[in-house]
Amino acid sequence: MTHEVRAVVARKKGAPVSVETILVPNPGPGEALVRVQACGVCHTDLHYREGGINDEFPFLLGHEAAGVVESVGEGVTEVAPGDFVVLNWRAVCGTCRACSKGKPWYCFATHNATRPMTLADGTPLSPALGIGAFAEKTLVAAGQCTKVDATASPAAAGLLGCGVMAxxxxxxxxxxxxxxxxxxxxxxxxxxxxxxxxxxxxxxxxxxxxxxxxxxxxxxxxxxxxxxxxxxxxxxxxxxxxxxxxxxxxxxxxxxxxxxxxxxxxxxxxxxxxxxxxxxxxxxxxxxxxxxxxxxxxxxxxxxxYGDCLPSRDFPALIDLYLQGRFDLGDFITETITLEDVETAFARMHHGDVLRSVVIL
Incomplete structure (x- = not known):
């Protein structure tokens, strides 16, 4: 089964982004399909649009996100449908020399989903940091999903996915x-x-x-x-x-x-x-x-x-601090926006007018 969803795509270097219908496949082995609830607008997404990361256009932008697991592929045990998760871009392998030394936050073999998300015409998309979360749904490696307390605000929780954690x-x-x-x-x-x-x-x-x-x-x-x-x-x-x-x-x-x-x-x-x-x-x-x-x-x-973080250790701990009122993630949110507002948010971020714009889906 393939899911048709709306998403923010960067087709050409330096060109304004567009909101388009993309195709997201069901998860394969070791993968998870996540219904995105909120995604922060990070400077890294602008770097992608400007060709500052690589030239593998078109890009599916967005990576600082939280949402709910909709389905999982074969062999996935760390998360299950219905789990509220924060997405991360460093799914550790558990077997490389860093992981074997007990330092998985330095993992040298992090991984992403392998099944491609595409434009409506079948053109493969390059998801930003292996996530691509300016989309109603996205496909990631299950290890990129970190389960956290579901009472947390998605807009606040998603910020742990990149800048705040860094x-x-x-x-x-x-x-x-x-x-x-x-x-x-x-x-x-x-x-x-x-x-x-x-x-x-x-x-x-x-x-x-x-x-x-x-x-x-x-x-x-x-x-x-x-x-x-x-x-x-x-x-x-x-x-x-x-x-x-x-x-x-x-x-x-x-x-x-x-x-x-x-x-x-x-x-x-x-x-x-x-x-x-x-x-x-x-x-x-x-x-x-x-x-x-x-x-x-x-x-x-x-x-x-990435702040030398281990998402499975650090995300739940910081969400606990947030829920205790000791680390107010909500203070980082300047505005909440829609998918159609991402290009304007890039301009505001570039001029230093915001800490974080957050897309609510």
């Missing part, structure tokens, strides 16, 4: 920020804001938000920043040092991903402190640091991919 995990999982620590977050978009909120949950003592946009710095205070630095007006490194007794922060998260912001993170951390790169660099970006400084300052320089 930022929270960059601070807590990768950076290891803990009770009483100091942390600076450079770049206060959705990912940076989640790092700030994560640091607050973890009990950080001083949380410094750095950005060039006064609006975002005001938002950062609502998410838990104790101090803000407008780096368009002052030297960010010196400001962070001044706020931390002249030493620098224990952890500095670069949520921008530019050479100059990572240099700020490197020099704004305390001796033996940790710098975390979670912002996605462009392919042409290069980093030039004096090797003696790398040696002499000690500590750790880390990259954080």
């Amino acid at each position: 930022g929270f995990g960059a601070a807590v999982n990768t950076g290891g920020v803990g009770r009483g620590d100091s942390i600076a977050v450079i770049g206060c978009g959705g990912v940076g804001m989640a790092a700030i909120a994560g640091a607050k949950v973890a009990g950080a003592g001083r949380i410094i938000a750095v950005d060039v946009d006064e609006r975002k710095l005001k938002w950062a205070e609502q998410f838990g920043a104790t101090d803000t630095v407008d780096s368009s007006r002052t030297d960010a490194v010196e400001a962070i040092r001044e706020l931390t007794g002249g030493f620098g922060a224990d952890v500095v998260v670069d949520a921008v991903g530019r050479p100059e912001t990572f240099k700020q993170a490197f020099y704004a951390r305390d001796l033996a402190g940790t710098a975390v790169l979670v912002g996605v660099p462009t392919p042409e970006s290069t980093l030039d640091l004096p090797l003696l400084d790398v040696f002499g300052r000690g500590g750790a320089l880390k990259s954080s991919w």
